[in-house]
Amino acid sequence: AVLAFLVRPRPVRVPIKGRHVFITGGSSGIGLALARLAAAEGAHVSILARRAAQLQEARDAIRLATGVDVAIFSADVRDADAVAKAVEAAGPVDVLVCNHGVFTPQELEKQDLEEVRFMVEVNLMGTFNLIKAALPTMKQRTKVTGLPASIAIMSSQAGQVGVYGYTAYSASKFALRGLAEALQHEVIADDIHVSMIFPPDTETPGFAEEHRRRPDLTNIIAGSSGGMKADDVAKKALDGIKSSRFIVPCNFEGTMLSIATAGLSPQSSFLTALAEVLGAGFMRFMGLCFQWNWFSSIENWHSKKKGL
């Protein structure tokens, strides 16, 4: 009862049907699955990505699957002006999904700073550009419609725990959490609810590309969490958005990880708050077990390499 009183922001339902859902990276993988799902649920969907041909393909695929036409916008999220133009052309947004992301795993020592900067600029600065562009009209819109709105940010389980080979990627995804926590304070008065999605490895075109060059140890450590299909991640993400959850885990390991890393994040579900309060000590213990296991893998890998 105490927790039911304590949890903030208060849980609300964010409706999807008939509302404008704007998804970046909507031409591929998780973003495409989410666009299809939102369209199937009766949303007006806009998708944004760089490559126009992929956007058109995505639009055709979504039309085939749902009979719905989505609006497409070609822009690089790093280009604030281009993003602002696209958002303006798309019209006021009810649900903004910042899903675009790039990931090229490599040990920091081997990775060029150019590539580090690329990940930070797309994953982090791109999200700033997008939110800055959409927020003013989103705020007006919640006043006019009287319905809660949502800003969802695609993080990763590598945004909850640092993983070998992901120095730049994890940094960019951890940064999004700071953005999201602070932003939730700033937009709650406008009835805008922030959600962070934390998927594990997910079968997508981007992941297939990534997998070809991922260091062995990244594969081993990321393997601690079961892989998922893009459609299943999209379903979890949309459910989380609709129920205005701040933290949205996608699989069982993700639920454990979210309890272990709850920190001082907002929590609108009193059941999850209860799990966090009661589970804190045990989950810390489990986290130490996982780290023990990961450091053992790293040690073994190095001694094997020396042995060769």
Ligand SMILES: NC(=O)C1=CN([C@@H]2O[C@H](COP(=O)(O)OP(=O)(O)OC[C@H]3O[C@@H](n4cnc5c(N)ncnc54)[C@H](OP(=O)(O)O)[C@@H]3O)[C@@H](O)[C@H]2O)C=CC1
């Ligand atoms: N797949 C996975 O294993 C996991 C993915 N994630 C996260 O989920 C999100 C989606 O991943 P996934 O579906 O695998 O990715 P994909 O690589 O399959 O798709 C990425 C999408 O983002 C777009 N995009 C990339 N860079 C930019 C840019 N600079 N400006 C505009 N659009 C851009 C791409 O289009 P285009 O290239 O044409 O611009 C594409 O539509 C990412 O944020 C990723 O970090 C999190 C955990 C696991």
Ligand SMILES: CCCCCCCCCCCCCCCC(=O)[C@@H](N)CO
């Ligand atoms: C309390 C104990 C919790 C236990 C669970 C721990 C599991 C952590 C595994 C981390 C996996 C990181 C995958 C990142 C995927 C990703 O983002 C890339 N594919 C790029 O897109």
